[in-house]
Amino acid sequence: MAGIVQVGLLVLGIASLLKAYPAGLMVLQWVGALYLLYLGIRMILSSRSDQGSKLAVAYSSDWSAVGEGTINSLTNPKSLLFMFAFLPQFVDPSSGPIWIQLLVLGTIQKLGGIVSLGSVAVASGMIGRWLFRWPSLLVWQQRFAGLVMIGLGLRLLMIGNAGTTSQFVLSRASR
16 A cells, blocks of 8 residues: 555655655654554553453454554655665666656565565464464563564654755765
């Protein structure tokens, strides 16, 4: 879902817009950091809700998981920097319409991501089913994952230089 939005933004020339307004990536970084903090806190609180041997697992529908993944992907500044700064370097204006070249490059990149990340998702599902055999281990895994998300969110909030990094990367892409 996020890939469609990202490729669409790539074709529309969002890289030029981000080069002109680098604060946009900084805002995106803050939104992503706050979302990671929210997810981490939610995971830790839900792991503490049932101290018994049986973990109450909230069912997450497929569409809910797609929605969370989409938000996560669309607020990831590193993914966007790759898409908007790296791929345009392979466009040759003499080879045809730029938007078609960007569409092809973005689509290839996203299809590669579907294959690689799809494999990770399948493996994670298998490990998740295995973890359900030991609810106490699942509780600690959920707490650890929540702490990792909080740590990543805090790191994103504190580095505060995504605008500088994006200016460097975007200026190199325009050469």
